[in-house]
Amino acid sequence: MPSAALDDTAALSRNAIHERRTIQPERDLSREYFQREFSGQADEWKQPQRERVLDFILSHHRPRQPMRFFGFPAAMWTFEKMIQDRRPDAKFIGVERSWQVLEYGVRHMPGERTEFEKVEIKTGAIDTFKSSQSRIAHFHAEHFWEMSRFFIGSRAARRQFVQTFFGWTAAWIDPFTSITGRFRESLHRVPARFVENYGNFPLVVSFSIGREYEFESNGSDPFMNRVELVRSELSKNQFRDFVVVDAFTSGREGGVQMGTVCGVVVPRK
Numbered sequence: 572m573p574s575a576a577l578d579d580t581a582a583l584s585r586n587a588i589h590e591r592r593t594i595q596p597e598r599d600l601s602r603e604y605f606q607r608e609f610s611g612q613a614d615e616w617k618q619p620q621r622e623r624v625l626d627f628i629l630s631h632h633r634p635r636q637p638m639r640f641f642g643f644p645a646a647m648w649t650f651e652k653m654i655q656d657r658r659p660d661a662k663f664i665g666v667e668r669s670w671q672v673l674e675y676g677v678r679h680m681p682g683e684r685t686e687f688e689k690v691e692i693k694t695g696a697i698d699t700f701k702s703s704q705s706r707i708a709h710f711h712a713e714h715f716w717e718m719s720r721f722f723i724g725s726r727a728a729r730r731q732f733v734q735t736f737f738g739w740t741a742a743w744i745d746p747f748t749s750i751t752g753r754f755r756e757s758l759h760r761v762p763a764r765f766v767e768n769y770g771n772f773p774l775v776v777s778f779s780i781g782r783e784y785e786f787e788s789n790g791s792d793p794f795m796n797r798v799e800l801v802r803s804e805l806s807k808n809q810f811r812d813f814v815v816v817d818a819f820t821s822g823r824e825g826g827v828q829m830g831t832v833c834g835v836v837v838p839r840k
């Protein structure tokens with residue numbers, strides 16, 4: 572009977588989904604997979620970048636305000652743990668598009684009582700893990716920002732969505748991509764209205780510097796061109812400006828170079 576066949580398929584896919592969500596802390600698969608990206612070697616060049624970003628965020632965050640940090644925690648939540656050392660009461664919102672990275676990282680999330688939670692919204696459901704201090708969503712960052720502008724659903728559902736994922740007081744957008752057209756387009760959606768409830772806040776954007784550098788021959792400084800691109804995209808919001816405070820490059824000699832722009836989102840005069 573067709574309906575029985577459909578039921579079987581549904582049962583099968585339910586099992587498959589259940590299997591995917593099981594956390595297996597002893598599983599070895601992740602070790603090999605993450606060795607390259609998350610070895611001490613990678614950290615050698617990443618650590619000075621993190622420290623400079625941390626100094627910037629701590630010195631530009633409103634001192635008495637509880638911190639609600641948005642970032643890309645990857646597998647190790649290293650930067651979030653650095654914040655936690657300095658601001659033990661901070662809360663963390665993260666986004667990760669790779670389920671494998673997210674699942675591996677769940678054991679490193681700051682906080683206690685970590686559990687899976689499906690957040691239901693009108694346009695679908697978002698898979699998340701949450702703890703007493705953190706929440707990570709299995710989602711594409713650009714979709715997230717898009718939804719912050721065009722949320723479909725009731726007022727109550729929207730309030731719930733904002734409380735769950737937004738209200739950041741500091742953020743580091745560090746997806747390890749170069750400044751493609753898509754990345755640029757997504758940037759001007761970042762300081763969207765859901766983020767703005769809290770006023771001025773420190774926002775950092777990092778990007779990789781690829782071979783495209785070599786083809787820029789108009790005599791201007793390619794890094795400063797990118798800093799300006801980030802600034803202008805983040806300033807496209809009619810109510811907000813992005814004021815650059817610090818910009819620097821980092822990376823291993825002969826390896827990938829990263830650019831980082833630290834700035835403050837401020838109301839437009």
Ligand SMILES: C[S@@+](CC[C@H](N)C(=O)[O-])C[C@H]1O[C@@H](n2cnc3c(N)ncnc32)[C@H](O)[C@@H]1O
Pocket residue numbers: 621642643644645646648649650666667668669672710711712713743745746747748
């Ligand atoms: C460079 S790592 C972040 C490192 C972190 N800031 C640290 O200090 O260790 C970037 C992570 O973001 C994820 N990512 C990249 N682009 C993304 C996107 N558009 N949406 C969601 N996650 C993304 C990658 O899979 C990766 O795990």
